[in-house]
Amino acid sequence: MELIVKDVVYPGKALCKDDSGKAVFVDEGIDGELIEAELIHRHKSYDEARLLRVIRPSSHRTNPRCLHYRICSGYQVIDYPYQVRLKLRQLAGILKGIYSQKIFSEPANTIFHYRNKAVFHIDWDENRFGYRDALGNTVDVESCALLRKEINEKFALVRRRMQEKGPMSLERIGFRVNRNGEVLLILYVKGDGELSGDDVSVFSDLGFAGVVRIKGLSVRPLVGRDWLEEEVSGRRFRYYGDGFFQVNTEMAERLVSLLRQETMRIDARVVLDLFCGVGLLGLSLSDMVRWVYGVEQAPICKKALDVNSEYNTFGNFSFKLGSAGSVAWEIFEDRRMRARIDTVIVDPPRKGLSRSVREFLRKNGKIRNLFYVSCDPMTLRRDLLELKEVYKIEKVYFLDFFPNTGHIETMTVMRRRKRR
Numbered sequence: 001m002e003l004i005v006k007d008v009v010y011p012g013k014a015l016c017k018d019d020s021g022k023a024v025f026v027d028e029g030i031d032g033e034l035i036e037a038e039l040i041h042r043h044k045s046y047d048e049a050r051l052l053r054v055i056r057p058s059s060h061r062t063n064p065r066c067l068h069y070r071i072c073s074g075y076q077v078i079d080y081p082y083q084v085r086l087k088l089r090q091l092a093g094i095l096k097g098i099y100s101q102k103i104f105s106e107p108a109n110t111i112f113h114y115r116n117k118a119v120f121h122i123d124w125d126e127n128r129f130g131y132r133d134a135l136g137n138t139v140d141v142e143s144c145a146l147l148r149k150e151i152n153e154k155f156a157l158v159r160r161r162m163q164e165k166g167p168m169s170l171e172r173i174g175f176r177v178n179r180n181g182e183v184l185l186i187l188y189v190k191g192d193g194e195l196s197g198d199d200v201s202v203f204s205d206l207g208f209a210g211v212v213r214i215k216g217l218s219v220r221p222l223v224g225r226d227w228l229e230e231e232v233s234g235r236r237f238r239y240y241g242d243g244f245f246q247v248n249t250e251m252a253e254r255l256v257s258l259l260r261q262e263t264m265r266i267d268a269r270v271v272l273d274l275f276c277g278v279g280l281l282g283l284s285l286s287d288m289v290r291w292v293y294g295v296e297q298a299p300i301c302k303k304a305l306d307v308n309s310e311y312n313t314f315g316n317f318s319f320k321l322g323s324a325g326s327v328a329w330e331i332f333e334d335r336r337m338r339a340r341i342d343t344v345i346v347d348p349p350r351k352g353l354s355r356s357v358r359e360f361l362r363k364n365g366k367i368r369n370l371f372y373v374s375c376d377p378m379t380l381r382r383d384l385l386e387l388k389e390v391y392k393i394e395k396v397y398f399l400d401f402f403p404n405t406g407h408i409e410t411m412t413v414m415r416r417r418k419r420r
């Protein structure tokens, strides 16, 4: 069918209307374009279609760099300034009725080769090494324009060695790189398998800072180190294996600098960094406040938090391993702790805040300042709808951590409302 694209909606589908006025979501398209698409799924209130051909292209259309770009997102065909405009428009739409002031925009300087982490799936039967598509098939990827060049280079070497050696008990391989160009190789071993010494030796002379084996919850260094370090805004942070670390270091630096700038404007003394990862956000404030408490669920972050606390504080950081919801309530029940914390940072995974964390933030009247860093505007909307009763939303920043994809990262700055 021929369709006109009305809009690009989060997280990146082209919204069209068919002759009867029914919404059709197409995997790629820019508003204003006339396209040809084929129907793939019918639903009651909308249909899904796949782009076949662009009949009348938008002036914002560009050539994609990756062959496999549609697996990551259709955004590689949109020029960068327009991507930013689109994301700002989507964000304003999602936050409608919650926040109507200016959204502060922080576009990226580096829009290709920015990702410092990649995980490739392996299909030994088909001899494919790459990303998974929506149907769960492994699509062969030779290199990716979003990844740091060092990852592409090392991936080509590893791929060649794996092809020469033939099937081993590996289901995925991961790469992480820091700004010094050091690369960590992560071998994800199949649940019922194990790697032999021969298998490991295939990777040991390829110039990795370390080779790490991960099987279920067990993480073990096989060659060299099982960690990397990165400098962000003049501070050093260590992370282990596949433990969380921001994938766009340049934008992580921007986030830290905005967080510091906003903290300068308020009277923050004791900060609780829920979902603290390896401490990037909380520890970056340690010179500005009396104390920082971190809470993190993933055990792999523990060693890194010990080291990063040594690197970045003068003994004014402590953390607890556990779920944000339960640790928050332990804090609430401890009257002395509850009285101390005046500022909270939350940076949850995509699913946003649990009911228990939202409840803690609402009920704990001592919290005056709240920073909400989010990687999913839909769950942000849900959480803000509840939090805005208690906190005034002062500012929303859009930080483009993920250029050439549909993802949207934000930081919302909030202040507790005065009781009437």
Ligand SMILES: C[S@@+](CC[C@H](N)C(=O)[O-])C[C@H]1O[C@@H](n2cnc3c(N)ncnc32)[C@H](O)[C@@H]1O
Binding pocket: 244, 245, 246, 274, 275, 276, 277, 278, 279, 280, 281, 295, 296, 297, 298, 301, 322, 323, 324, 325, 347, 348, 349
């Ligand atoms: C988006 S990352 C943010 C990390 C950190 N703020 C940073 O900028 O590096 C979210 C972190 O929350 C952790 N996490 C996920 N669910 C959690 C939970 N229920 N309680 C505590 N931490 C959790 C993840 O392991 C991850 O480290």
